[in-house]
Amino acid sequence: MKKRFIAGAKCKNCNAEDTTYINYGQNGESLHCVECEFSEKKESHEANIVVQEWTPVRLRDID
Numbered sequence: 001m002k003k004r005f006i007a008g009a010k011c012k013n014c015n016a017e018d019t020t021y022i023n024y025g026q027n028g029e030s031l032h033c034v035e036c037e038f039s040e041k042k043e044s045h046e047a048n049i050v051v052q053e054w055t056p057v058r059l060r061d062i063d
């Protein structure tokens, strides 16, 4: 598993700076803190973004 510390990030739990890292696992990314037991599953929104199709814009007829 890969770890990457987030520069300048504050732990949501203990408020320590530069202690939060992302763990890259097979099931996605999760946030962890080295100072406390904080861990949070990070939903990879970026990967799940589906490019939306253009929505037809219905223009009002101009009188």
Ligand SMILES: [Zn+2]
Pocket: 011, 012, 013, 014, 015, 016, 019, 033, 034, 035, 036, 037, 038
């Ligand atoms: Zn913490």
